Amino acid sequence: MATLTYLNNGHGLASWLLTKDHKRIALLYLVSITAFFVVGGLFAMLVRLELLTPTGDLLAAETYNKMFTMHGVVMVFFFLIPSIPAVLGNFLIPIMIGAKDLAFPRINLLSWYIYILGGMFTLVAALNGGVDTGWTFYTPYSTAAANSHVITAALGVFITGFSSILTGLNFIVTIHRMRAPGMTWFRLPLFVWSHYATSLIMILGTPVVAITVLMVAAERTLHLGLFDPALGGDPVLFQHLFWFYSHPAVYIMILPAMGVISEIVQAFARKNIFGYSFVAFSSLAIAVIGFLVWGHHLFVAGQSVYAGLIFSFLSFLVAIPSAIKVFNWTATIYKGSVSLDSPMLYAFGFLGLFTIGGLTGLFLATMGLDIHVHDTYFVVAHFHYIMVGGAIMGYLGGLHYWWPKISGKRYSEPWAKFSALIVFVGFNLTFFPQFVAGYLGMPRRYHAYPPEFQVWNVASTLGASILAVGYLIPIIYFGYSLVAGEKSANDPWGARGLEWEIPSPPPTENFTVTPVVTEGTHQYVRPTQEVGVA
Amino acid sequence: MFTNFPFFPQQASVQAGQVDAVYFFLVAVTAFFSLLIASLIVAFAIKYRRRDDSEVGAAIHGSLALEMLWSIIPLGIVMVMFVWGAKVFFDLYRPPAGAMEVFVVGKQWMWKIQHADGNREINELHVPVGRPVKLIMGSEDVIHSFFIPAFRVKADVIPGRYNVLWFEATTPGTYHLFCAEYCGTKHSGMVGSIVAMEPADFQAWLGGGGASESPVAAGQRLFTDLACNTCHIETQQGRGPMLTNLFGGKVLLQNGATVVADEVYIRESIVNPQAKIVAGFQPIMPTFQGLVTEEQLLQLIAYVRSLTRASREGAAGTSQ
Amino acid sequence: MAGHVAPKGLYYIVFLALIVGTVLTVAVAAVDLGPLNNIVMLTVACAKALLVILFFMHVRWSTRLTWVVAASGFFWLLILFSITMADYMTRGWVQGTLR
């Protein structure tokens, strides 16, 4: 007789599609974002294949433009933004703070349906022939020139924005109001801190991009000339409003990954984080300062030089909390008891790639240098180091770390290590050459390009093929573990945290009565045995 | 197959060296910190590897001194980047006085270029080395971006307004010109070349090319064809403001504000004449939006500028 | 459990103040005071909004967290306004470049 868990408590499609259990909703998200990841990945593969030769012979220019647009839209709005928050955050935040569910379980389910509805709009746009504006929807191309399915895609983004807002709202209220007795702010796992910061961005930024894409749709359908230069409208205003959200959105992607890495590093070094409050507050600092830097996307766009100076300065400031995090993670490993299980390998991969991604961001914040590298492959390489090397490595690391808790099963560790290695190698081969091509001057979104850039593109496409294999392997062994995996203990890693105290997989209510928490997470040494800084 | 692939772009303008110097500084910083973090992680992972499953790490909670250290040092480094980058930006942004002016109009998917003497080019720009060149750029449709990698310069070309870009080529040769802002289906076809020539060769090219009428002459013809001259007469008695000696000066408006009569103002006064009414005049001028192309607008501006005595030029506006 | 119950009279006073504010702002708008028109108009509007927030929306009697949340919304709006306007206000300041 199997014990009752959230997985076997209720069977049939309806028990999943109408569930209010945050853990089941997390799995709904897991399945749907994986589907979108595969779709977005296919678009990326077509883009990379096209760029194998300089002449643009595989796809027509129009098709190519639609491919990179759909790749961007799907990956940003339908994979990266929901990835860690909606799957791991949804699953873990209530458990980590000792609650039975999020504050608003019905709204949580609603946000998944909104996400799916937005996704449907985007897929309909794709199937009807796609959209070719780039994921940035820059006016006046998107309002006056493009004759692809801009409105459908914009509405998809608009709708899914509300899913993100509702998730953020739910997290904020939950973290404020649902913490168990004894779970003080400074005992919160760093994963929860980073999700709190992420939620702030979701609720403060997302509505602005929602209204902005709505304005684009209104300009196309209702002829409201909000960005029309003929009426005195300013295309640069669109860029302001768009990046007011879309730059902080990068932190929506990376902050949760940072939270995951904080957890993994502590668990596999069996050591509490070095400088807890610095790591916690750096998340908030990134979220807040991250809102003040959007104009570094506009250095060559005709923005005032003085505004540029402010944005450049603030962009450099946001580097500091990121640096603090990296140094603190490294210091956490010092004198730890380090075990190189697969989640830790992903975390190390994250540390390396995020460091490069973050530091190359400084190139773009440097005004004089940005003039040259803006809108080249240098930018493409930089943000993929953050979004793929950072966010996806963090997501995969987290998935490997908590998979035994989510599924109650162990996956194949050798395969997991192997795939971590493949992803790391494939990733660097894909995106490092793009830095070189970018500094050489290869503009982004080019269907055909001068032949002297070809060698870098061939390397990149080769790397992308390896990367694709690296992403496929986990899907296989995770799937296999569900069928034939060894049963996991409550705490397979010897980690410390509320989620490891309850059964794997957890029961529907997480905790039978509200727990009374006595200490923070990842305390591996009793307080009486504490020693000072060496 | 890949016999000729560069690792590093050519340096062919006076700005390229400045930009590359910043770049090398940042590459050095990036390499140093990436290697530092990577080697620390590898070293710690080996030295402190778990030898027994019952082990836990040492109880270290943090160190304020270290936190300060690794906040303040990076802060100092990025402030160097900020100041240096801003200085390079200002140098790249502010055109020097006396630069040779060229008009550029971007449209899907070509670059239309007009030299001051009437030479016109498409997707190709001939310039002399050793002389600053200033581009005044407008767009007929969507946003484009004028990008010359070998010169390390780039500026968006935005409909409804003008942007400027300047450079000074140092080495004769042919360089890539790219459109860097995505502008539609044939975005990657909106490319061309910059041909930098020795001054003598450039003069020869100017003479040899089929120079049509200069922008000033074309502007003057348009001025008559569009009947601008019926109101804007050469005295103060016209129904429209007198344009002689207008350019570069300050204009008093009906609502009491003043505005500098630069290219943007002249352009606005043609396409949207009601936006700024000069004090003492009636708002009777019709709009020419849609009646004149971006190129013709630039020609009209060139003509209006030519009505200002050379001595006034440089007082304000872009013409210094 | 029922939270703070405000006296009915207070609601009527707030209502009256809102109506007075509306009349005042319309009356002032009818006269040309130059830039002062905007200042009066926005001051009255902010005062009215504040009355609604404090009394009708019960923030006056709410937790500090509610204060912070409500204030942060307007604060972020201010960030959006001010930094965007920083661009528009300073365009064309550099001699020799265009707006």
Add this chain to the structure above:
Amino acid sequence: MPDFDAEHFPGPIHRPPLVANVDAIQPGVHAEHPHHPKLQHHFDDMAQQTEASALGMWVFLVTEIMFFGGLFTAYLVYRSANPTGFQEASNHLDVIWGAINTVVLICSSLTMALAVRAAQTSAPPKVQVGWIAATMALGAAFLGVKVVEYTDKFTHNLVPGPDFVWEGQYTAAAEMFYSLYFAMTGLHALHMVIGLGIMAVIGFMAWRGQFDEDYYTPVEVSGLYWHFVDIVWIFLFPLLYLIGYHYGAH
């Protein structure tokens, strides 16, 4: 400094309890307490539930502020670029209708506040429904005035697009102003329509006698939403209607 400083523990990893009440993490033990019928299972008590709902609505209103904020930014940028043109355009809006609508919305905010108060004080369902119905009636009146105004704009060709006709000086600025006018008031009207829908549900619940001093959260949070929509109008009215009131008067 020793070569390796990790702590060693004999036997399996050292594991003191993280929580004081260990039974909380043991499956199968269920503790049942008497509780309010409206208490959802994942909350500890009604206070936590009420606070969570109110905070949730406030957080949502913050997103609403930013949502309208995009349009207000556009208004700010374009108006500061052409202040006189915006005044001229605004002069063609009917201040009387605008002022009437402002008063209507202020009245509806009062009735809304009284509806919440009725629930808070366990007033009879009849009273609660009465205030909610009054709020809805005022909301509907507001929308009715909006219909009159919009119709007027259509008949006078003041709707942006190819048919836009402007007889003043500042044609482009006027079209931009009316683009903003329709975007901002349209979005506001949409919020009113949603508000009416919410009020219909709340009114139904009140009629069923679901609200009393122990449980009135739905009325309260809907009230927060309603007041927010009122506040948006408090700003829209002067910014759209009043800026041109004195234009041309001199």
